[in-house]
Amino acid sequence: MTASAAPPPAARRRARSLMLTSALAITAAAVLVPFHWLAVGATHSSQEVFGSPPPLLPGGHLAENLRSLQESAQFGRVLLNSLLVSTLYTVGAGAVCTLAGYGFAVFRFRGRNALFGLVMLGLVVPVQVTLVPLFRMMAGLHWLGTYQAVVLPNLALPFGVFLMRQSMGALPPALLDSGRMDGCGELRLFLRVALPAMRPALAALAVFLFLYQWNDFVWPLVVLRDSPSYTIPVALASLQGLDETDYGAILAGTAVAALPMALVFLALQRHFVSGLLAGAVKE
Known part of the structure; x- marks a missing residue:
């Protein structure tokens, strides 16, 4: 039985780069989600902010809130x-x-x-x-x-x-x-x-x-x-x-x-x- 060949260095680098990019993307999303919710909530009324499900897209109450x-x-x-x-x-x-x-x-x-x-x-x-x-x-x-x-x-x-x-x-x-x-x-x-x-x-x-x-x-x-x-x-x-x-x-x-x-x-x-x-x- 022959041992399986190790992946080439280029493949290992691509795998590490993909894992690092994925981790950074998840971290960036976790950081940006509160800012997104803040921007969206600023355009909704108080009742809509605490609605179920919560709003994910901008509303039409920004001028009224300001x-x-x-x-x-x-x-x-x-x-x-x-x-x-x-x-x-x-x-x-x-x-x-x-x-x-x-x-x-x-x-x-x-x-x-x-x-x-x-x-x-x-x-x-x-x-x-x-x-x-x-x-x-x-x-x-x-x-x-x-x-x-x-x-x-x-x-x-x-x-x-x-x-x-x-x-x-x-x-x-x-x-x-x-x-x-x-x-x-x-x-x-x-x-x-x-x-x-x-x-x-x-x-x-x-x-x-x-x-x-x-x-x-x-x-x-x-x-x-x-x-x-x-x-x-x-x-x-x-x-x-x-x-x-x-x-x-x-x-x-x-x-x-x-x-x-x-x-x-x-x-x-x-x-x-x-x-x-x-x-x-x-x-």
């Missing part, structure tokens, strides 16, 4: 509120995290590692633990109901500091030393040398910070007082009533809020991935 959303939550103003708060937070937190990351990566001082470890402890502290002391602090400053109470407490985001510290650590020391020899001060060296070299990391940080603030719900819910100043997550949550909830309007608002973020992420995806990998490998 009109109900505008009447119930002043959604146009809410969109502008979220855009303003997220932009201010991205600029402010980006500046703080970038400067902190540069300081931790470039300067050598006593207690640097201990201080950086203290900053990193913020990654493991639950948000709920800080709600009461931050609320009392904002109340003492008479900032409740204002956007500075939403933006300022989280400017030094631990993950942002960590990302920029790792990215700044990949800068060649000779590049910074040559700038100092040419008479550059540290601030000018930071602005003219470090920042241009860190464009991918800055893009990744900006996307992360904008998404973080755009989707933040708990803290704006605690400090914002009146509905005209609400951000998108708080405004959508306020539409859930005790007796009746317009799920069609909520799904329409969620779809409108998710679309700009999806477009921004897709446009900056290459910079986002390369920025997260910056500093992972050092020569």
